[in-house]
Amino acid sequence: MHTDSPRLAVLGRDTLAGLLNQGFARSSRAARLLPVARPDRHGVALESNVAWRAPLPGEPDAHLLDVYRPVGTAGPLPVVLYLHGGGFRGLDKDTHWVMGLGFARAGYLVFNVNYRLAPRHRFPAAAEDACEAWIWAVRNAARYGGDPARIVVAGESAGANLAAVVGVATAWRRDEPWARAAYDEGVVPCALAPACGILQVSDPGRFVRRRPIGRIANAVIEGCFYGYVGDREDPHGDHGLADPLVVVERAPPPDRAVAPTFLSVGTRDPLLDDTRRFAAALTGHGASVEARYYPGMEHAFHAWLVRPQARQCWADQLGFLGRYSGAQARPR
Numbered sequence: 001m002h003t004d005s006p007r008l009a010v011l012g013r014d015t016l017a018g019l020l021n022q023g024f025a026r027s028s029r030a031a032r033l034l035p036v037a038r039p040d041r042h043g044v045a046l047e048s049n050v051a052w053r054a055p056l057p058g059e060p061d062a063h064l065l066d067v068y069r070p071v072g073t074a075g076p077l078p079v080v081l082y083l084h085g086g087g088f089r090g091l092d093k094d095t096h097w098v099m100g101l102g103f104a105r106a107g108y109l110v111f112n113v114n115y116r117l118a119p120r121h122r123f124p125a126a127a128e129d130a131c132e133a134w135i136w137a138v139r140n141a142a143r144y145g146g147d148p149a150r151i152v153v154a155g156e157s158a159g160a161n162l163a164a165v166v167g168v169a170t171a172w173r174r175d176e177p178w179a180r181a182a183y184d185e186g187v188v189p190c191a192l193a194p195a196c197g198i199l200q201v202s203d204p205g206r207f208v209r210r211r212p213i214g215r216i217a218n219a220v221i222e223g224c225f226y227g228y229v230g231d232r233e234d235p236h237g238d239h240g241l242a243d244p245l246v247v248v249e250r251a252p253p254p255d256r257a258v259a260p261t262f263l264s265v266g267t268r269d270p271l272l273d274d275t276r277r278f279a280a281a282l283t284g285h286g287a288s289v290e291a292r293y294y295p296g297m298e299h300a301f302h303a304w305l306v307r308p309q310a311r312q313c314w315a316d317q318l319g320f321l322g323r324y325s326g327a328q329a330r331p332r
Helices: 006-032 097-105 125-140 158-171 177-184 206-210 215-228 244-250 272-284 308-325
Strands: 044-051 064-070 077-083 109-113 146-156 191-195 261-266 289-294
Touching: 044 097, 064 097, 077 097, 077 125, 077 158, 097 109, 097 146, 109 125, 125 146, 125 158, 125 177, 146 158, 146 308, 158 177, 158 191, 158 244, 191 308, 206 215, 206 272, 244 272, 261 272, 261 308, 272 289, 289 308
Parallel strands: 077 109, 077 146, 146 191, 191 261, 261 289
Antiparallel strands: 044 064, 064 109
């Protein structure tokens, strides 16, 4: 976004991001009213608003999660810890009910997680929450009928960034106390599924330098950096695990094997290059990686299950994850 006033630029980014998030939230709420969205129609039980961390003053929903569990299935079940997208600044588990339901239909116990949002809570709040939610999932999976040794960490967009953070924190011994706590838990995800991720938040201008992406998309990408990391930070500086992609590209060999990783993105997604780079970086560290690129598809297209390419993406993703989680296909 081009303007002579830095303050107006920030306000413009915030307004665009807010409008896009509001539009997604409205469509998600409307779709949830349809009979087909009822979990019991799919053999899934839903337990809402489980506290996974003590509530924050004035933000009672910040650390809640929903549990989706397939009924009539013998446990222990493979688990998905799902981290929603929204540019680090919006949306929540309720807007991402389709993700919880989709994985539960495929035989997973799902923890669909809320975390602290920017700009009120800047980095490392969301990354810290992702690691703490991982620890909670490992310690509590069995209580809900899940297997703590078979946990997939998944998310899209900003949530893909946070899923990658958990992948890094569990494979490399790092100095951040919250990342070290995840490492010291002693469990590595059985697989990762970061979809259409903004995996490097810094240097948001890199996308425009490579190819035209449109002013709205550029403003939203800039907003991820300025909202999450902060207006006064150098966009070209070292931002640690705000940029899990950069961390992996520069890292020495991991202390533990990196989890097998399924990456998905549409070829019209402005964030496409981050997925390509992450696939190369993980492969360089010996990880099993499957990267799928869906022709003509936009950002987060897989959330719209009426589209054939979205259904194909889900089939590809579940096929890969099933090889490492042992998830059993359920009759429809």
